[in-house]
Amino acid sequence: MYPRAFHYHRATSLSEAVSMLTDLGEEARLLAGGQSLIPLMKLRLASPAHLVDLNFIPGLEYVREQGNELRVGALTRHAQIEESAEAARVPIVHDCASGIADIQVRNRGTLGGSLAEADPTGDWAPVLLVLGTEVVCQGPDGERTVKLEDFLVDAFVTTLAPNELVKEVRITQPPKKSGGAYIAAKRSAPVYASASVAVQLAMEDSSVCREAGIALGAVGLTAIRAREAEKVLNGKSVDSRAIEEAAEAAMRAADPQSDMRGSAEYKRVLVRALVKRALEAALRRSRGEPVEVSHLYA
Amino acid sequence: MPDQVQMVPITVTVNGQRHSLSVEPRMLLVSFLREALGLTGTHIGCDTTYCGACTVLLNGRSVKSCTVFAVQADQGEVRTVEGLAGESSLHPIQQAFLENHGLQCGYCTPGFLMSAVQLLEKNKDPDEKAIRKGIAGNTCRCTGYQNIFKAVRAAAASMRGR
Numbered sequence: 001m002y003p004r005a006f007h008y009h010r011a012t013s014l015s016e017a018v019s020m021l022t023d024l025g026e027e028a029r030l031l032a033g034g035q036s037l038i039p040l041m042k043l044r045l046a047s048p049a050h051l052v053d054l055n056f057i058p059g060l061e062y063v064r065e066q067g068n069e070l071r072v073g074a075l076t077r078h079a080q081i082e083e084s085a086e087a088a089r090v091p092i093v094h095d096c097a098s099g100i101a102d103i104q105v106r107n108r109g110t111l112g113g114s115l116a117e118a119d120p121t122g123d124w125a126p127v128l129l130v131l132g133t134e135v136v137c138q139g140p141d142g143e144r145t146v147k148l149e150d151f152l153v154d155a156f157v158t159t160l161a162p163n164e165l166v167k168e169v170r171i172t173q174p175p176k177k178s179g180g181a182y183i184a185a186k187r188s189a190p191v192y193a194s195a196s197v198a199v200q201l202a203m204e205d206s207s208v209c210r211e212a213g214i215a216l217g218a219v220g221l222t223a224i225r226a227r228e229a230e231k232v233l234n235g236k237s238v239d240s241r242a243i244e245e246a247a248e249a250a251m252r253a254a255d256p257q258s259d260m261r262g263s264a265e266y267k268r269v270l271v272r273a274l275v276k277r278a279l280e281a282a283l284r285r286s287r288g289e290p291v292e293v294s295h296l297y298a
Numbered sequence: 299m300p301d302q303v304q305m306v307p308i309t310v311t312v313n314g315q316r317h318s319l320s321v322e323p324r325m326l327l328v329s330f331l332r333e334a335l336g337l338t339g340t341h342i343g344c345d346t347t348y349c350g351a352c353t354v355l356l357n358g359r360s361v362k363s364c365t366v367f368a369v370q371a372d373q374g375e376v377r378t379v380e381g382l383a384g385e386s387s388l389h390p391i392q393q394a395f396l397e398n399h400g401l402q403c404g405y406c407t408p409g410f411l412m413s414a415v416q417l418l419e420k421n422k423d424p425d426e427k428a429i430r431k432g433i434a435g436n437t438c439r440c441t442g443y444q445n446i447f448k449a450v451r452a453a454a455a456s457m458r459g460r
Contacts, residue, residue, distance in 0.1 A: 001345055002324055002325075002326070002329075003324045004324070005303065005304075005322065005323075005324055006323060006324060007304055007323070008304060008306055008323030008367075008369055010369075031367075031370075034365060034366065034367070034370070035347065035365060038326075038347075038365045038366070038367070039346060039347050039365060041324075042345070042346075042364075043346075051323070053369070053370065055370055077359075079359065101435070102350070102434045102435025102436075103360055103413070103416065103417075103431075103432060103434070103435055104350060104353055104360045104361050104362045104413070104435045105347065105362065105365075105435065107359040107360055107361055108359075108361050108362075108365070108366065188434075189431075189434035189435055190347065190348045190349075190350075190434075190435055191348070294431075297434075
């Protein structure tokens with residue numbers, strides 16, 4: 001399957017990419033890792049007249065610790081994050097990076113591309129929402145920094161202007177005595193998640209939670225912050241009853257569609273199960289226990 | 299839609315050999331390998347980024363070559379299944395697939411071999427979980443994976459022993 005013909009433009013710097021986008025107008029699309037865009041073009045669900053290839057721009061692939069932030073260049077591949085020692089210190093980030101699709105896709109797909117695409121089933125949004133994340137965007141007038149919750153507007157819609165692009169992602173490192181976990185349930189490695197859950201707990205001590213972050217993926221038009229479920233845990237002891245209640249509340253926050261990945265009812269039940277599992281893993285990690293968490297294949 | 303066909307000159311090193319050609323931007327890397335270079339060992343299975351039959355190494359990392367444009371491989375190095383065997387001997391991974399009955403119809407095999415190469419270049423002694431994860435992006439409809447798994451484990455042992 002060949003995509004429709006398009007004009008290819010190779011950017012060698014971010015500012016060149018921005019001016020290409022400005023000159024070409026709305027018929028242009030950015031090509032980062034291409035793991036979503038190229039399949040869409042092959043199916044002719046997308047037929048951009050112009051592609052601006054970002055892959056030859058140097059210096060946008062990095063994971064760095066700066067202050068209390070993890071700064072990740074927009075063109076950093078999921079596999080590079082998976083391999084990064086800096087990212088491994090935030091276990092939920094490693095959970096996510098190491099489980100996206102399969103190794104071939106992780107070797108190409110980029111963090112910036114994934115966030116800019118804003119696919120409701122994307123893995124990064126729920127994870128980065130519970131950590132506190134800012135997106136650095138570059139446009140013709142320079143840079144602006146926007147909180148991830150403001151950056152994501154709707155399914156496949158962000159606040160990016162047509163001539164803006166993602167330059168860097170800044171992830172707030174969780175405080176000490178924190179634990180997080182991300183679990184996506186999929187039918188097999190290469191497919192999108194049926195539902196996913198990100199949990200991050202900042203603890204007072206080994207059992208009382210100071211602040212909980214819970215976000216759900218693939219069960220709404222964007223990642224959903226399960227605020228009621230968080231309230232169940234904030235300031236409380238995270239015991240089995242609280243976990244049960246939080247999972248019930250998260251299930252009510254989910255707004256899934258029935259599709260080939262399962263019925264809406266199934267996905268709600270799946271969310272409940274995933275929240276329980278992720279909370280238990282996050283709690284153990286907050287106590288310093290090494291817990292391996294990975295994506296689940298049905 | 300563009301009025302005239304744009305052709306982009308690219309230079310790609312494939313299995314150690316440099317090739318300079320002009321390609322249409324929409325040409326996929328898998329078509330470039332198969333049609334422009336005649337390297338038909340890389341197969342097109344699903345063509346939807348699912349099955350992994352088209353897996354090759356691009357700059358040392360495995361990719362699904364049905365989901366990369368050939369222009370993106372410009373100035374890059376590609377390794378395909380044709381680049382595995384030596385003059386007179388199979389690559390240890392190929393030998394292990396042969397000995398462990400890791401293939402039946404063989405259609406998916408080149409992709410599995412390249413995924414195994416990627417895995418074993420990064421991890422010389424992968425445990426069962428790491429092997430299963432390493433080949434999770436490849437689909438086989440014949441063997442049910444057990445023999446493929448055994449072959450990758452045997453290849454790892456044989457490569458460590460060399």
